[in-house]
Amino acid sequence: MVKFLPLKQAVAENLNDGDSVAFEGFTHLIPTAAAHEAIRQGFRDLTLIRMTPDLIYDQMIGMGMAKKIVFSYVGNPGVGLLRRARDAIENGFPRSIEVEEHSHAGMANAYEAGAAGLPCAVFRGYRGAGLAEVNPNIRSVTCPFTGEVLAAVPSIRPDVTFIHAQKADRKGNVLVEGIIGIQKEAVLAAKRAVVTVEEVVDTFDDLHPNLTVLPRWTIAAISVVPGGSHPSYAHGYYARDNAAYLEWDEIAADRVKFQAWMQANVIGKSAADFAGRVEHLRRAA
């Protein structure tokens, strides 16, 4: 049953060295606070799964926490490359990492299959694509009814998924709205799920019946972290800090500058610091 916990405890209780873990968020509601807490606790040998490993995986890879990444777009959205991830892939710095690369369609289908309890996902994809030749997990099946050859990938079943959401009610049910990405599938596909939220409200009684609500029994722990997805955004709360994404390109380009930034902004900080980072973005939301 879901527990409301301080983020430090929620991360400590649910993440272990060597876990496969998804910190999901498709440009919106990225669980930055949870990722930063994982960095502070110094986990090792993680398999990091995410469709769009942006700044937080660049940071975790740069801190040497990942032994493998599973992804479909390893870029800084709209800005360019992820320079810490590049350093690891191209130069093995600070350690070499294994790469399992898919397309968005492949990852989305694989999460959905994980949520559905299936061993694999079947879809029309990867036709003529080079990824099918370099990723042994991209295979094919033949439709027993039509004979069409379709792509198959193993389902994604993370040990633990972290997401950020707008709000929880007092019982621990969670609301996600706006660009909902892959969050619901990533939670349902995982063995355990931890959710950070902007706020807790008394009830969800007045919500539209079709909004994306994750029932409390699908979640292991909830932590209240206002601003917890900065520099991403939380629809209805604060806007995306596009300037921070532009600045990251320069910070991550240099190993020394990166370490200094991490010490000043992650290692030496706590979850409570996130609220202040979105103050100037609230009126823009």
Add this chain to the structure above:
Amino acid sequence: MSGNLLGFTPNEMMTIAASRALKNDDVCFVGIGAPSAACNVARLTHAPNITLIYESGTIGTAPDVLPLSIGDGELCETAVTTVAVPEMFRYWLQGGRISIGFLGAAQLDKFGNINTTVIGDYFHPKTRLPGGGGAPEIATSSKEVYITMAQSRRGMVEKIDFFTSFGHGEGGDHRKRLGIDTAGPTLLITDLAIWKPDPVTKEFTVVSLHPGVSREQVQESCGWVVKFAEALDETPAPSELELTTLRDLQARTKAAHEGTGREKAA
């Protein structure tokens, strides 16, 4: 340079030429960067009812500024509906509901195959690029694919390092041989010219030069031997409305993206 003498830059010409290719009834899956600008200029000029779809799940979106990412908040706020990412790729793209997939490219070959994955060997890359994202399936499930990029010998190459998105493969009927029944790349718009695939070989052929551009310029900034159509057109120069629309859009975008930083510093 010549662009300034003409009153517009090659990049502006590229975006505007690309925008003209889009129709009011198109359902367009929009790639980030150059395609996004072209699609929104189309929406703000001759194609007000075009359906723009970004892979974050926003369907029928009408942003006032160009999004920095494919999932900026305004895309959702102005969309007809916003769906989950699996639904986006399964029902809307794979389901055959996209008329135009509009892509950019880091590396492109003459058959419209695109590489945005690596420069060099995949397992020991010289440069690790972001990868395909939605593009591998956009390239094969959209009814047609338009590509837009600025010309360079580094970008337009005889042989791409990695097949991120399949165009016409080795040319000819290669798509058909792989069981792909969509048209693939049917249009390439660069900063110098408009290209269309030869009906038989599928090799991109220059059909129209932008104003003030010579055949030599096109060849100098392209890594393969360029074929030109027998009847070569000149692309009409941007109209006052097109230029104003594009420049206003870019000014609003610049102010919006830098705005968060300025406020923070204040």
